[in-house]
Amino acid sequence: MATSWPRSSAPRVLAEAGSSTGWYPVARSAEVRTTPVPVGAAGRAYVVVRLRPGAEVTALSARCPHRLVPLATATVVDGRLECPHHGWQFNAEGRCVEIPSLGPDGTPPPRADLSAPWAVEERDGWVWLAPERTPVARPPRLGGRTPAPEPVPAPPAPDGPVFGNLDPALEHAWHPVASAGELVEGGYVQVRLLGRTWTVHRRDGVLDADPPAWGVVERLGLVWIAPAEPREEPLEVPAAGDGRATAVWLAPARSTAPAGLLADAFLDVSRTGRPLRQEVPAYEVTPEPGGFSSVLEQDGRRVTLRYRAPFQLLRVEELAGGAVRTVLRLLQPEDPDSTRVHTCLLLQGAGGAAGVPADVVAAEVASQEALLAEELARQATADGAGLPLQLRDELHVRADRLGVALRRALADLAADAAVADRAADLERRASA
Ligand code: FES
Structure with missing residues (x-):
């Protein structure tokens, strides 16, 4: 029986309405080699890669569980995917098989494993993923049509708070903004801090900032600004x-x-x-x-x-x-x-x-x-x-x-x- 596509010329997915079951075309087979390729299926981010030249395609979740960095920058080493940040290695099932900092006798914890889709298959020159168990055993035949892979989704945000460069707490701290040598008597420098431009003057040996700050000082050869009363201790x-x-x-x-x-x-x-x-x-x-x-x-x-x-x-x-x-x-x-x-x-x-x-x-x-x-x-x-x-x-x-x-x-x-x-x-x- 002929497959019925959601759209006539650009099939994206053979899936059950309202669910993430089904087969998703994600990349041309020829484009998947031993360098990970970021892809999306059912709104989830994966990388697809061959762990040896010419081997079958492996699909794994796209972020390293250690520090959440994208595994699109990982490399293939001895048939494993290796994160470049600390060398954690993952096998074709997503199991973390090595954490170098734990030493040769260290055992990676189960939470270090990557998740994998339920199935990966190559058909008609395309790599297909089934993120979850699907009643359709194989991807559909393309019949000469060109599928439209879905865009790679943005990474999921961490559940808890994230400390960024504009965190309000940073108002209550000293920040280095310029070399003291740059700021000559009677002169000024313009600097960026916490999303704002500040002009720092040195007049009659006294430092001040515009917009006004709680404090401007010179320490350790640098000029420092505290936008509001600082809560932290200076480093000796x-x-x-x-x-x-x-x-x-x-x-x-x-x-x-x-x-x-x-x-x-x-x-x-x-x-x-x-x-x-x-x-x-x-x-x-x-x-x-x-x-x-x-x-x-x-x-x-x-x-x-x-x-x-x-x-x-x-x-x-x-x-x-x-x-x-x-x-x-x-x-x-x-x-x-x-x-x-x-x-x-x-x-x-x-x-x-x-x-x-x-x-x-x-x-x-x-x-x-x-x-x-x-x-x-x-x-x-x-x-x-x-x-x-x-x-x-x-x-x-x-x-x-x-x-x-x-x-x-x-x-x-x-x-x-x-x-x-x-x-x-x-x-x-x-x-x-
Ligand atoms: S961030 Fe991947 S091993 Fe540390």
Whole structure:
């Protein structure tokens, strides 16, 4: 019997009305190779891929459950789909079969698995998906017609709140906006912060901002703005006060990723400057006023990470021979899709000796620039609107303790700021 199409020339789906059962044409067979192709079926997002050249097509849900990044950027490695962010690997059924940070004996939790459609089939040069069990055993014959695949749907938003660059809590924090050296006496700079343009003046040695801010200060070689009374603690940087340290500011970088996602990446001990496929030993996170810190061993080096809300991060590495490398990262949330990254590298010779040789400094700067460029390129593939604050929206493993602490710190900041805003509002009404 001839198939009856919903539309005469552009069949999209053979499905039961009002349900997602049925067969959906999603891509031409010839276009599906060992690079994942994002597709949509019944409003759900999948990737289709061949896990070996010429193998049958595999279809899996389109987001990595770890950090919700699109698997369209994944690669095929040894017959598995590998997420580029932390190397989690998935087999043809969607089972997560390896999480490198857990080590060779680690067992991925069941929640790490990807979902798969009920069936995938190739027919008449097209890949068809049946997202759910369907009474029609096979996709229909095309009979020379060209189907119209449905558009790839937008990713589902996390269930809980997401901390983006315009979160109201950020009004209650200090933000770096410019190098202090840029702002000469009698001059001004225009900067973006929290979706607004600010003009910062230096007049008679005094800084002020237009529109008016609660505070404008100079600290750590940068100009900072607090739009409203800040709730957070400043980050102390001991090396910055040590006249023997060599300090170099990298050129500020800009990313389309929200600052919360970048802070998460900079705190990520499973990949910062190290091979993706290494185990991450257990470590502790110590709460501190306004943030937290952690001390861990990495590749035989002692590394201290310190964080202050919302986006102040310090990494101190003790190198061979007693030299110390400190990397300070300060993030400026400019707009929803724009974050400026200020990075200062501080180098101290063995035993705190002054005068790190110029060639060593140049090599360190080049290495930090390359690491930053690599991280920003990776973040460009993560399309989140902000950092999910509800822990069960993502999947956290042992290596993610710092990421969990970051989410809690930003959730606390948001709650504190909301209380402060409510109190200020009540006070305003009472005095009106
Ligand atoms: S492995 Fe996919 S985001 Fe971490």
